[in-house]
Amino acid sequence: xxxxxxxxxxxxxxxxxxxxxxxxxxxxxxxxxxxxxxxxxxxxxxxxxxxxxxxxxxxxxxxxxxxxxxxxxxxxxxxxxxxxxxxxxxxxxxxxxxxxxxxxxxxxxxxxxxxxxxxxxxxxxxxxxxxxxxxxxxxxxxxxxxxxxxxxxxxxxxxxxxxxxxxxxxxxxxxxxxxxxxxxxxxxxxxxxxxxxxxxxxxxxxxxxxxxxxxxxxxxxxxxxxxxxxxxxxxxxxxxxxxxxxxxxxxxxxxxxxxxxxxxxxxxxxxxxxxxxxxxxxxxxxxxxxxxxxxxxxxxxxxxxxxxxxxxxxxxxxxxxxxxxxxxxxxxxxxxxxxxxxxxxxxxxxxxxxxxxxxxxxxxxxxxxxxxxxxxxxxxxxxxxxxxxxxxxxxxxxxxxxxxxxxxxxxxxxxxxxxxxxxxxxxxxxxxxxxxxxxxxxxxxxxxxxxxxxxxxxxxxxxxxxxxxxxxxxxxxxxxxxxxxxxxxxxxxxxxxxxxxxxxxxxxxxxxxxxxxxxxxxxxxxxxxxxxxxxxxxxxxxxxxxxxxxxxxxxxxxxxxxxxxxxxxxxxxxxxxxxxxxxxxxxxxxxxxxxxxxxxxxxxxxxxxxxxxxxxxxxxxxxxxxxxxxxxxxxxxxxxxxxxxxxxxxxxxxx
Numbered sequence: 001x002x003x004x005x006x007x008x009x010x011x012x013x014x015x016x017x018x019x020x021x022x023x024x025x026x027x028x029x030x031x032x033x034x035x036x037x038x039x040x041x042x043x044x045x046x047x048x049x050x051x052x053x054x055x056x057x058x059x060x061x062x063x064x065x066x067x068x069x070x071x072x073x074x075x076x077x078x079x080x081x082x083x084x085x086x087x088x089x090x091x092x093x094x095x096x097x098x099x100x101x102x103x104x105x106x107x108x109x110x111x112x113x114x115x116x117x118x119x120x121x122x123x124x125x126x127x128x129x130x131x132x133x134x135x136x137x138x139x140x141x142x143x144x145x146x147x148x149x150x151x152x153x154x155x156x157x158x159x160x161x162x163x164x165x166x167x168x169x170x171x172x173x174x175x176x177x178x179x180x181x182x183x184x185x186x187x188x189x190x191x192x193x194x195x196x197x198x199x200x201x202x203x204x205x206x207x208x209x210x211x212x213x214x215x216x217x218x219x220x221x222x223x224x225x226x227x228x229x230x231x232x233x234x235x236x237x238x239x240x241x242x243x244x245x246x247x248x249x250x251x252x253x254x255x256x257x258x259x260x261x262x263x264x265x266x267x268x269x270x271x272x273x274x275x276x277x278x279x280x281x282x283x284x285x286x287x288x289x290x291x292x293x294x295x296x297x298x299x300x301x302x303x304x305x306x307x308x309x310x311x312x313x314x315x316x317x318x319x320x321x322x323x324x325x326x327x328x329x330x331x332x333x334x335x336x337x338x339x340x341x342x343x344x345x346x347x348x349x350x351x352x353x354x355x356x357x358x359x360x361x362x363x364x365x366x367x368x369x370x371x372x373x374x375x376x377x378x379x380x381x382x383x384x385x386x387x388x389x390x391x392x393x394x395x396x397x398x399x400x401x402x403x404x405x406x407x408x409x410x411x412x413x414x415x416x417x418x419x420x421x422x423x424x425x426x427x428x429x430x431x432x433x434x435x436x437x438x439x440x441x442x443x444x445x446x447x448x449x450x451x452x453x454x455x456x457x458x459x460x461x462x463x464x465x466x467x468x469x470x471x472x473x474x475x476x477x478x479x480x481x482x483x484x485x486x487x488x489x490x491x492x493x494x495x496x497x498x499x500x501x502x503x504x505x506x507x508x509x510x511x512x513x514x515x516x517x518x519x520x521x522x523x524x525x526x527x528x529x530x531x532x533x534x535x536x537x538x539x540x541x542x543x544x545x546x547x548x549x550x551x552x553x554x555x556x557x558x559x560x561x562x563x564x565x566x567x568x569x570x571x572x573x574x575x576x577x578x579x580x581x582x583x584x585x586x587x588x589x590x591x592x593x594x595x596x597x598x599x600x601x602x603x604x605x606x607x608x609x610x611x612x613x614x615x616x617x618x619x620x621x622x623x624x625x626x627x628x629x630x631x632x633x634x635x636x637x638x639x640x641x642x643x644x645x646x647x648x649x650x651x652x653x654x655x
Contacts, residue, residue: 024163025080026133029193030098031140031159032066032116033074036504037496038102041066041075045098046088048079058101060108072157078193081133083163088130090123095132097123110511112485112495112518118144120364122342125436136162136219138229143215145231146364148287148326151238153201153208160185161194162221168194172220175204178213182206208235212286234287236326241275244294246306251533253334254370261314261373266293266322267306268332269526270492271501273324276305280320282312285362287323301501314373317356321367324492331366333488334533335449336457336541339367343437344452351407352452366445366486377461379543381468386545386589387424389612390649394475395423396548398440399431399454408459412466425473425591427548431460435484442550443517444479445486447534464543473545475591476538480531481554482517489530490518510560514551522575523557532582539587546591548614552576553598568599577609593652600644607641607650614652615639621655 034041042064044051051058058064066075086096104110115122116129118140123130131139139159143149156175162168170185175198183204189196196217201208216230246267255265266278276293283291293305305322312318319339321329331338339358347355356369395418403410418426430441433449441451450457464474483489489507495518497511498504507527509519520527538544556572559565564572576594583590593612596603603613617639624634637643639653 023085024083024135024165026083026135026137026161026163027078027194028081028131028133028137028139028161029076029078029159029195030066031074031076031118031157031195032100034066034100034102035495037104039106040103040108042101043077043079043098044101046086046096047081047098051101053101056113057108057111058103060103060106064101072197076193081131083133083135085133086131088123088128090121090130090132093132095130097128097130099126099128114485116140118142120145125343125346125438127342127436134227135166136160136168136221136225136227138217138219138227141217141229141231143231143233146233146362148234148236148323149208150236150326153235154233155200156196156198156215156217158196158217159194160189160196160217160219162219162225166221166223166225167191169220169222174218175201176214176216176218177201177204177206178209180206208233210235210237234326236287239275239289239292241292242294243297245298246296246304247308250306252304252529253533254332254336254368256372260310262312263308263310264312264370264372265306265308266320266332267304268293268322268324268330268492269303270305270322270324271301271303273303273305273492275325277323277326278307278309278320279323279363280367281318281359282309282320285359287326293322312370312372316372318370318372319356319359319367320370321363321365328491329363329365330488330491331368331446333446333448333530334537335368335446337369337371337452338433338446338449339369341365346437347452351455353456355452365491377458379461380465382543384468384473384543384545386473386591387471389591392425392473392591392652393423394425394427394652395421396427396429396477396654398429400438400440406454408455408463412459412463415466415470415472419470419472424471425475425545426467427475427477427593429477430479430550431476432478435486441477442479443484444482445484446488447478447480447483447530448537461542468543473591475546475548475593476544477548477550478534478538479550480520480522480534481551482515482519484517487518489520489527509554509557512554512559512565513562514565515554519554521557522555523571528575528578531579535579535583536586539583539590546593548593548595550595552594552596555579566598568602572598573602573605576606576611580609580611604645604647607646607648610648610650612650612652613646614654615644617653617655 030043042051042058044064048064051062051064066077068075086094088095088097100114102112115127119129121130141158143154170189173185175182188198213235214232218228220226250265252267252269257263277287278291279285293307295305297303341358344358400406432444433446433451434441435443435445437453467474493505496504497508499506507521507524509521511519555575558571595614620634620636628634641649641651
């Protein structure tokens with residue numbers, strides 16, 4: 001069955017001098033459906049001092065706590081906001097910023113922030129949701145613009161609010177479907193919370209068309225103030241999926257073909273998902289039958305959807321997403337380049353020239369970019385001779401803070417300075433796509449895509465080439481302990497930690513005492529596969545020289561046990577040795593450095609396996625340079641590997 005993806009459309013008509021009602025307040029109902037594993041949720045915003053949070057965490061008793069609506073399944077809070085008020089702005093309009101916040105344990109020490117999934121407007125580096133308060137107000141409309149509705153005709157729910165002196169007229173306010181009046185608000189409008197709740201559009205004896213539909217909400221007050229908001233959504237039936245094994249050698253992600261640059265294959269790991277379409281420029285961002293992916297399902301927990309498209313134009317740039325079960329939009333896990341709907345516009349053309357534009361109005365969430373037929377970069381130093389590990393003098397730097405114009409181009413031009421220092425290796429703090437544009441990088445989203453805030457892929461390769469020409473190795477700090485919630489590892493399967501794809505996301509670990517964001521389950525076969533793919537990708541694609549693996553104490557599923565987290569953990573040792581062995585199959589001398597800080601007995605075993613371990617002497621050196629020597633606190637002898645009982649010089653000591 002052929003179905004059509006919606007084109008995002010919002011139109012607002014306000015036919016009244018709105019400033020007559022400025023400084024009056026409207027009771028706005030904020031709705032949110034928390035993740036299944038959330039214990040409680042909040043709506044912090046600029047209207048409540050962002051929940052008075054402490055280092056990002058909302059207190060369990062904060063006033064921004066949401067109440068649960070047991071009948072309809074969402075959580076909510078009613079907040080009075082000033083018409084035209086707010087200190088933030090979007091496209092010239094004043095308003096308020098907000099987000100949602102979840103707790104995952106009773107004490108609230110495990111938490112996460114979320115942009116409003118049913119409000120298309122977000123602003124700023126933190127992707128805060130934005131609301132402009134008007135009279136009347138139409139807010140948080142479902143079905144949302146660009147959504148895909150399956151099988152059963154959708155219901156309608158929205159905050160439709162007005163000032164108390166001029167309330168909503170339920171007999172004049174009405175719903176339109178595809179240009180025709182379906183019915184009025186009467187019987188479906190809840191005055192106390194100012195919510196419109198229609199269980200199904202068939203309540204009006206109308207049904208959506210298969211394909212694209214237009215829904216218009218017309219709100220009219222007693223005084224005749226009128227506002228309209230239109231959204232488009234796609235209505236489809238569950239398609240029949242073709243079962244077929246993937247071609248031999250086809251792996252997840254994006255596969256180009258040297259012998260036919262017009263052809264690209266796509267594959268995504270998606271157990272317990274019913275169907276997947278690939279949407280994008282190739283389909284005019286519509287859901288089309290010919291781009292329904294085939295299913296390769298040897299086992300219930302090992303299901304891949306795949307498709308080969310053979311009509312791309314070599315040298316052109318294309319944007320795409322996977323649309324899973326008509327609901328989940330996700331970019332490719334193995335993307336080299338991704339686009340974000342709000343953050344990219346904050347990156348100047350001097351940092352990233354000719355950035356592909358985000359397809360605004362056509363989709364939401366991260367988008368992948370492919371460039372079939374692109375000429376390969378020609379390395380000036382294709383075979384770099386790395387120094388032995390015992391000769392490494394490493395300069396660690398955060399590109400954001402090291403140079404004022406924080407780009408790979410500027411860093412390349414600064415190599416004279418680094419070379420004069422006498423160092424022979426540069427260790428870059430994470431440069432993979434992270435949440436936001438200003439970060440240390442330890443909040444990764446796409447572990448295989450460079451963050452565009454530092455520049456282009458070509459500029460990164462040119463920096464590495466220039467460093468190698470000077471005898472300087474380049475080591476990447478990589479973050480595999482965890483991922484931020486926009487990662488496809490999490491968006492595809494959700495945030496509920498469980499042992500089964502049918503009820504949650506087994507790719508997530510249990511978390512541990514040092515964890516942030518979502519801990520990954522390093523004992524799951526797919527996480528092992530993904531991690532090994534990432535390691536090989538950076539070494540082969542960018543010619544880097546090795547890794548500093550962040551927070552390797554989390555590389556096991558049993559680390560919620562504090563004694564196994566900090567002590568000797570055979571399960572974790574096996575995972576690290578397996579990862580090491582996978583790298584050595586194609587790179588005999590890449591540097592493998594662990595930020596581990598586990599039991600010395602475990603670190604001694606790992607260093608015998610030719611892994612390097614971070615040795616923290618920050619406190620000792622700090623005491624020493626201040627002239628303190630109380631209780632041996634300035635003793636620096638532990639920076640020598642034999643004083644840790646290491647057999648080899650595999651201790652990366654740092655001050």
